[in-house]
Amino acid sequence: MSESLTSIENNWLIPKEKLKGLTYTDHLFNKLDILYPGKWRNQFPTDGYLKDCKQAWGEELHERGVTMLEVKAGLDNCIKKYKDWPPNFPQFLECCRPEIDYEAAFLEAVEQMRLRGGGKDKWSHCAVYCAAVKLGNDINNFPYQSIKTRWKAAIDDSMAKIESGELPSSVPPRLEALPAPGKAHTTPKAEGLRILVEMKKVIESKVVRHG
Helix, strand or coil, rough: CCCCCCCCCCHHHHCHHHCCCCCCCHHHHHHHHHHHHCHHHHHCCCCHHHHHHHHHHHHHHHHHHCCHHHHHHHHHHHHHHHCCCCCCCCHHHHHHCCCHHHHHHHHHHHHHHHCCCCCCCCCCCCHHHHHHHHHCHHHCCCCCCHHHHHHHHHHHHHHHHHCCCCCCCCCCCCCCCCCCCCCCCCHHHHHHHHHHHHHHHHHHHHHHHHE
16 A cells, blocks of 8 residues: 555544544444444454454545545445345445446436426435536437437536535535516405505505694
């Protein structure tokens, strides 16, 4: 490993006060030990080997730029995929960053953008939403085969920008659209006229009393 991957520079290997002095890698190993009781800890016969494995995992996670959000998703995927035995590092990394099914993501985008109008959209990943926004109406106007190259590029670009912090990691809430000009008031015309007549009567009565 490169000497640049030291505990000083690597956030995965720096003790955290909020974790009572544990590192994020310590916390991850403890979580895996809870998810796979006995089976996880038994892979490390000595404390020295356990320490070396934590160091190696922390360095690899850091070198590959794995985020805490990806690790959370990875743990969820581990539970689904590895029910009987805990994953090794390549398997865990694959759970954190599963291969993207671009066509399934495209179909999700078409459906969820339709539901977004009513605020009922649910996205598997913010990158799918960001790619859908980038392509706009084209996802409805063209079949997947016609724009799959653009769609893949939009997904990959969104993933990269989310990882770098240029884009948010969660889908922003839908903003309520402002009413169109001339349609800001929904009070029926007849009802509005009645209210104006009543207001006029009140104003005139006050003028008479003060006159």
